[in-house]
Amino acid sequence: MMSRTLSQIAAQQSFMLWTTCAALVIFGLFFAAMVFWVSRKERAPLYEHMSLMPLATGSDHESSK
């Protein structure tokens, strides 16, 4: 069934708009969910902590100094 549908999409140029729209909807949902997920306020301290990781100085991170 799936195989047949995909073959039809591939073979018929009229499905062009349908395929592109489906792809955009998939990405749009994915993107919106991701933005919602990362924008929650309670995550701010965590992200601040994370963003400091490369800068952590001292023996744990800088053996070369």
Next chain:
Amino acid sequence: MSETSVARKETYSYDDDIVKMFLIATLVFGAVALLLGVFIALQLANWKLNLGLQWTTFGRLRPLHTNAAIFAFAGNGIFAGIYYSSQRLLRTRMYSDLLSRIHFWGWQAIIAAAAITLPLGLTVGKEYAELEWPIAWVINIVWVIFGFNFFKTLQIRRERHMYVAIWFYIGTIVTVALLHVLNTIQIPVSFWKSYPVYSGVQDALVQWWYGHNAVAFVLTTPFLGLMYYFLPKAADKPVYSYRLSIVHFWSLVFIYIWAGPHHLLYTALPDWAQTLGMVFSVMLIAPSWGGMINGLLTLRGAWDRVRQEPVLKFFVAGLTFYGMATFEGPLLSIKSVSALGHYTDWIIGHVHGGALGWNGFLIFAMTYWLVPKLWKTELFSVRMANAHFWIGFLGTVLYMVSMWVAGITQGLMWRAVDASGRLVYPDFVETVIKIVPLYWVRALGGTLYLFGFVLLLINVVKTVRSAPKSEKRETVSGLGLADSKPEVYAGKPHRMLEGLPGVFTVLSLVAVLVGTFFELAPTFLSGEFAPTVVGLKPYTGLQLHGRDIYVREGCYTCHSQMIRPLVWETKRYGDYSRAEESIYDRPFQWGSKRTGPDLARVGSKYPDLWHYRHMMDPREVAPGSIMPAYPWLFKGKTDFEIISKKLSVMKSLGVPYSDADVENAEADARREAQAIADKLISEGADPKTAEKEIIPLISYLQRLGQDYKKGAIK
């Protein structure tokens, strides 16, 4: 920190020797790649620099240049940065020093093999995937070793959280493996010759799914990972927005994989796939610029230091070039812009804006930052590094601008028609002569960039020489993973996810597989893309052998075989190319650049003698041509014995050869060669021509477009 955790502190050291090894390799191969680039740029400005030798011809050296730049220079640079930053971000030594060294020497062996085989003409003939099957399999093995070592290092890490740079490395490792394995499925004919299992449209789609994502997952995602680590280090500022980096990562890996078909706009690829590629390419501008902005804003409060510090200069310029390239890419992916820019030097300018400006400058920034730290000394000369920046910057700008002008000039001249609808420049060579001065400007830009690189080399050598002689291995200490702070993760699902490399890896793979499936699956499930056309005969053995010579000489680096359904193209070359015309083409040879004219319908356009003379000295029949001569084709003997094996492999791939075709392939090829040679000899060619390689090549060229012209394809 509790007393218990203090008691459990572990002592360890980082493997910085592997970082030094990769960094030195980066610099060595950077010099090679740039030297080759300047040399082939000069060849295009003056054809005599092809030197009349098969090993130094543009068609063979251009793949060597691209492979050296992407996999040797950028590749080694990526590995140096990944090994350095991963150990520190994960607070552990690499899982296995032995595997790290196998990775290093294996990668250098691959580069050496490429340096030998490509000038010898041993190539698959697909851009950025030219290396023949034994080398391709070594690449797969070495990549798996690298990946295994990396993931085992993740397993033994002391830092529970994976910083965003590590995500980009994970995305790179899994996607490159997927891309390379799928694109290099080939059936060997001999140790140094193979045919891809895909043909025609399918091969084109898979190749550019691979080719574009080589740009994405070799030249973009690992560099973004390096940027997210080294830029905050150099600026001594945290990344502007960690939140944005999460959005950046997921949207980039999700979108990039769809964009490949923008290399095939207006070709015989189905419209739906072209549109998908175009739409997602345009969307790519959002995550790309998100990353660029995140990088540039990381320098907030540190812009005054950019004036003094060459490392920051390179980072700022590199990110800006990244922003320019990722604006230009989506722009060129719009069909109407592609109609003008595709096949022209505009694309070359676009690619080099990214390669020289983004990849090169990021590696230089990393090098200037890393070398003093690795060798525990000060940089020899900040002034010299600043000079390198300005010379390299000027070189890059000259390169890009000259190629923009050349490309748009070409595009406009190709499409120019007069009031009566006739081409204004019907002779292709007119459009070539016009842009040769710009090829000199490009060569000047490349030379300046190379000169700047030489300053870097001197600076690094002097810095290393000034380093203290006795190096004592330093150790660091930290808590084991079991003792780090699990409470931080309570109720924070994404952080938990970031702490689970296995799950994270699978999700990254899913993100790239979604686009892969939507684009590739319909093409393989539908017979429409590999149709059986009644009356369409496969290549004769001699034509097939001639096609392999065409591939060997890298003709595809300058000639396309794809007439787009655009008025000015059909007026110049004939009716537009159909998908069916490529169904026996392994590899497809649609090309991506027209330094010379399209050859899709060149068959029977000229007599055999024209091709004979053209290959001997192109300027004899096309004054002003910049194509090299191919005198070795008139000396080298045709290997008739292998033709039967070639047909046999093609037959196993579904090409409709009969058993008799395979069995009699050699005799048939000799007979066909003799017939062509007899005619040429009667017109004054060398009496021993029948055995020479020029004959199969002429036979192949004369076949191009014949299926359509003779009505086998409607």
